[in-house]
Amino acid sequence: MAFKVFVDGREGTTGLQIIDYLSSRKDVELLEIDPDLRKDPRERQKLINQSDVTFLCLPDAASRESASLVTNADTCIIDASTAFRTHPDWVYGLPEIAPEQRDLLKKSKKIANPGCHATAFVLGVHPLIKAGIMPPDYPACCYSITGYSGGGKKLITAYEQLHTPSLDSPRHYALGLVHKHLPEMTVRTGLTAAPVFTPVVADFYKGLAVTTFVHTRLLTKKVTPADIRQLLARYYQDEPFIRVFPFDDANNLDNGFFDVQGCNNTNRADIFVFGNPEQMAVITRIDNLGKGASGAAVQCMNIHLGLDEATGLV
Structure with missing residues (x-):
């Protein structure tokens, strides 16, 4: 039935x-x-x-x-x-x-x-807080770059039918820092205060990546990017839709550049860790219309x- x-x-x-x-x-x-x-x-x-x-x-x-x-x-x-x-x-x-x-x-x-931005942020940050490595009062800062389909019919029309030169470049928005996804980004990670978050819309239909910056001096213990990657890999090891990529693998990039659209047409989330012992970037990539x-x-x-x-x- x-x-x-x-x-x-x-x-x-x-x-x-x-x-x-x-x-x-x-x-x-x-x-x-x-x-x-x-x-x-x-x-x-x-x-x-x-x-x-x-x-x-x-x-x-x-x-x-x-x-x-x-x-x-x-x-x-x-x-x-x-x-x-x-x-x-x-x-x-x-x-x-x-x-x-x-x-x-x-x-x-x-x-x-x-929400799409929240999904990517939570997947990258929640395990760090749950493990006690990132304190709940960590001053999280992140940004998201996304395709224009996330803005719905009105934005799709603006890009595909009413295209003006101003739409050729990536555009920051929600610059009052009060984006509607912030409450869930805070609550669902376990943070005690909302992250500083700026979304950026660009001239491609779909694909999204949230980058969260990590200062290791503000963590509860000394860790390397490889340590963070290993923690995330363990946390999601049995998850069918989540892939945590190896640290410092040249295949993570396309001639040195990150592909925001690499999860398009899937329900996957791909997680990457970049950086050095002092500063790191945790990037989670999804299809904003999929996962x-x-x-x-x-x-x-x-x-x-x-x-x-x-x-x-x-």
Whole structure:
């Protein structure tokens, strides 16, 4: 018997990609909504409560509204907005963050899908704090470079149809240092204060890499880049979607340059450590539409339904 799945907000980038992941699967029946009724609360409520899993691919306020429509205790909600990512009643949809996370995802009917920048940052930093090497009050600084698809339809249109010379160069944004992913970046790593974070959007469709800077003099003990790499490799050694690359391997770079798009069209996260005994850079690379959004949501659905979590993903 196929699992019934509804995508509330299927017109956006994340919703469309979830549909793309699921449309060819024989174990999933996609519930369709009449386009004229896609904003009708009654019709949405009906489909939500008919489903085994509903993905919410909506702005925060609309996600909260849809979540409030659930009356079927067997319906699992996987929300892709920022509305519930630090809420204590919602399980964070990053299976790799802790050994018990998959069990929580199986049991919960409320799953908050992580943000793209947050996913990359948390994967690189959380193990260091959990191991006690990076103190919780560490003054973390990081930046992310990302493809323009992360900005949704409006930004995609700006780059692909209304392209002006100003879009040729990478562009910093959120320079008030209050990006919407900061709360989960703080809570889900175990930091006591938000990192200083600047995202940068560039003229390519998708691909993302978050670079976190590490001053070894501020850590709790003396470690080398190779030590940090080994710690991360041990932490993720059994994870099917995470690869921790060898330290100081020339194959990590393309003629000395880092390839931000190396995980595109996958649900992988690649982690690298660069630097020297005084300063390091931990870089986590993902596809912002894959492990950073739709792929992660499908992975959480698979886990919740008791399926192989890699089903339909690469």
